[in-house]
Amino acid sequence: MDRRGFLKVIGGGLSVAIAPSLITQTLRAEDGRLYKTYNKVALVDSKGKAIKASSLQKETNYIFAYPFLGTPVLLVDLGEPTQKDVKLKDEKGQEYIFKGGVGKNNSIVAVSAICQHNLTHPTKDESFFSYVKRGQKSMAAKNGGVFLCAAHMSVYDPKAGGKVVSGPAPQPLANIILEIDKDDNLYAVGVLGSDKFHDYFKAFKREFKKSFGSWRKAKEEVQEKTTVSLLKEYSKDIIVY
Amino acid sequence: MKRRELFKLAAAAALTSATANAAEKKKSKESKSSFNFALLPKNGKGKRVVIIGGGWAGLSVAKRLKEYSPNSDVVLIEQRAHFVSCPISNLWLVDAVDLEFLTHSYLDAARNNGYTFFQAAAYNIDRKNKVVLTTNGDVKYDYLVVATGIDYDYSQWTKGDIELEYELRTNYPPGFMTHSEHQVIKEKLEDFEEGNFILTVPGGNYRCLPAPYERACVIADYFKKNKIKGKVILLDENPDITIKKKGFHSAFNELYKDYIQYVPSAKIEKFDLKNKKVETEIGDVYEFADAAFYPRVRGSKLLEIAGIAKDGINKKEANIDPFTYQVKDDPNIFCCGDVRPMAFSKSGNTANSEGYVVARIIANLIEGKKPTWKSPHTTCYSAVSTDPIRAISVDADYKWDKTNKVFTFANVKLNEKWQGKMGLHTGKGLLEWAKGMYRDMFD
Ligand SMILES: Cc1cc2nc3c(=O)[nH]c(=O)nc-3n(C[C@H](O)[C@H](O)[C@H](O)COP(=O)(O)OP(=O)(O)OC[C@H]3O[C@@H](n4cnc5c(N)ncnc54)[C@H](O)[C@@H]3O)c2cc1C
Numbered sequence A: 001m002d003r004r005g006f007l008k009v010i011g012g013g014l015s016v017a018i019a020p021s022l023i024t025q026t027l028r029a030e031d032g033r034l035y036k037t038y039n040k041v042a043l044v045d046s047k048g049k050a051i052k053a054s055s056l057q058k059e060t061n062y063i064f065a066y067p068f069l070g071t072p073v074l075l076v077d078l079g080e081p082t083q084k085d086v087k088l089k090d091e092k093g094q095e096y097i098f099k100g101g102v103g104k105n106n107s108i109v110a111v112s113a114i115c116q117h118n119l120t121h122p123t124k125d126e127s128f129f130s131y132v133k134r135g136q137k138s139m140a141a142k143n144g145g146v147f148l149c150a151a152h153m154s155v156y157d158p159k160a161g162g163k164v165v166s167g168p169a170p171q172p173l174a175n176i177i178l179e180i181d182k183d184d185n186l187y188a189v190g191v192l193g194s195d196k197f198h199d200y201f202k203a204f205k206r207e208f209k210k211s212f213g214s215w216r217k218a219k220e221e222v223q224e225k226t227t228v229s230l231l232k233e234y235s236k237d238i239i240v241y
Numbered sequence B: 001m002k003r004r005e006l007f008k009l010a011a012a013a014a015l016t017s018a019t020a021n022a023a024e025k026k027k028s029k030e031s032k033s034s035f036n037f038a039l040l041p042k043n044g045k046g047k048r049v050v051i052i053g054g055g056w057a058g059l060s061v062a063k064r065l066k067e068y069s070p071n072s073d074v075v076l077i078e079q080r081a082h083f084v085s086c087p088i089s090n091l092w093l094v095d096a097v098d099l100e101f102l103t104h105s106y107l108d109a110a111r112n113n114g115y116t117f118f119q120a121a122a123y124n125i126d127r128k129n130k131v132v133l134t135t136n137g138d139v140k141y142d143y144l145v146v147a148t149g150i151d152y153d154y155s156q157w158t159k160g161d162i163e164l165e166y167e168l169r170t171n172y173p174p175g176f177m178t179h180s181e182h183q184v185i186k187e188k189l190e191d192f193e194e195g196n197f198i199l200t201v202p203g204g205n206y207r208c209l210p211a212p213y214e215r216a217c218v219i220a221d222y223f224k225k226n227k228i229k230g231k232v233i234l235l236d237e238n239p240d241i242t243i244k245k246k247g248f249h250s251a252f253n254e255l256y257k258d259y260i261q262y263v264p265s266a267k268i269e270k271f272d273l274k275n276k277k278v279e280t281e282i283g284d285v286y287e288f289a290d291a292a293f294y295p296r297v298r299g300s301k302l303l304e305i306a307g308i309a310k311d312g313i314n315k316k317e318a319n320i321d322p323f324t325y326q327v328k329d330d331p332n333i334f335c336c337g338d339v340r341p342m343a344f345s346k347s348g349n350t351a352n353s354e355g356y357v358v359a360r361i362i363a364n365l366i367e368g369k370k371p372t373w374k375s376p377h378t379t380c381y382s383a384v385s386t387d388p389i390r391a392i393s394v395d396a397d398y399k400w401d402k403t404n405k406v407f408t409f410a411n412v413k414l415n416e417k418w419q420g421k422m423g424l425h426t427g428k429g430l431l432e433w434a435k436g437m438y439r440d441m442f443d
């Protein structure tokens, strides 16, 4: 990154300054623009055992909390490689690059499951936000293979870094950057793109009081590990129409 | 202070106020009007953008303007003290949601989004001096957005009979503008014993195409569940259901066969309110135990008063350029939401998405850039039953038809299956749609 780009990151307000050297050393999925690191946490199952990247069922929605206890993420092995080096733009016009999915097949992606339109996200009762399999028809997307928010029909392309395909969403989904170690274990390390965490915490204050006991608890950063569940077990109803 | 000095001061004060008065008089003579300005703080150093009407369009414009053009000084003028949603109110009529779900605070909207909320009714616009005249003082503007919604147009029914109009407004309110009207309809249902309940669907481009059909469904559902010997008679001025035809017809037939009588091409010609009867153009007579009569709609009165209205499909709607939303001879005034003359669906979602478009146009103008048109978007859910809520929906954009010089629907996606899991999911979607929209306007 040149110095000007680096300053833009700081000025952007959404991102923190990270030394460019650090980025090239540990992260493959982005080039430092609109990128923010959080705690590096291991993805584990309900028993605390590490999740292996190759063990993910294809085209299946998994959910975990990251980077905060109250912010849900969807993890999907698309079964097909994503595109590479996709140029994206957030709603303020800031550009950044999605380098591609991870895993042997470059097919694993994780996105912040907070819709960029009006913040709809999976809850224990229902999930209006999910990955819809290829070939599964819905009102908003004839052929599936997309992230769909059924609240107002925003459709995002998981192979293109969460780029908006149709609907009212003003910018791509924020991506959660994943790492895989030599033993095939998965980690979440940061967030790429513009997120809506600030608005989200403000909008759902009362709900967090119910689900986390306090609003502040929901805003705590996840430490060390985060539990991955199947979305269909986490949410009573996955809503697609 | 010494007594003498005090006198001096008082004299000086009297003098200044006298000169000030003289100056004001002179000024007011020059501009032929004397303003009594409301004292408002500035929330930005740039242009003052005033929005009249804190509905689905106005709230959206105000919020987006502060986002797209943070320097502008944005003032939202709204006559009501709080916001009660029209969308979802049909569900409230039968207790499927509570009042809290519908009610939102204008102060929240203003404090969360950094603009000024000014509670007042605008009674005119001095376009020469660029001042909005309100019941709580006058407000100067650089750009003005008029988003004051609809009024009812009873003229086809009443032909100028004001007594009849006010009896209809008061005793049989349409329930398409204010919460007071919805409250009356709810009480009517709670008190209903037996007989016919008449609802009407007007002609023209009326507010919320599916809402009268949705209302027929939820009322029939209420009669059915509460074992009330009642029937909804739906007198539709149009030749058929105007939107989501298949979905509503199948709900009427499969769910409410004995509870809804749908009568297309039925325009009321005569009201006999004393004997509770109406007669249609073709001479059919319908008796009723109670009713809510929905007349045609027109643009809100302010447009007419301010001289920016024009007759079209409906009367007295905004006289604007359909692509830039600017008033034809006054480009500093924009009109959007249900006041627009374009034949877009008069829905909250359309008005909200149009708010983004108009805010972008104004922000561009402020920056000296050209306005850019983008299609507003309509996403519209309708419940066909409650407990559990089952719904159908439509999703569409608009495109300009050059040959006929009108806008038509584009990219229409219909979901008319209220049966099975699909209908239940769409029912949940209806509530989530609304919650998202309230967040969009107030958070
Ligand atoms: C029963 C019902 C169900 C509906 N269901 C849906 C639905 O499911 N989905 C959907 O998308 N839409 C629905 N709608 C339609 C939706 O409510 C309207 O299309 C929408 O409100 C239009 O927005 P607007 O901003 O143009 O007007 P409004 O929302 O009516 O706002 C206009 C505002 O201007 C204010 N105002 C007017 N004159 C003045 C003045 N002189 N000074 C100050 N303030 C003034 C009014 O008080 C009002 O708050 C429904 C409507 C009804 C009645």
Ligand code: FES
Residues within 6 Å of the ligand: A115, A116, A117, A118, A119, A120, A149, A150, A151, A152, A153, A154, A167, A168, A169, B436
């Ligand atoms: S909140 Fe997701 S589309 Fe509106």
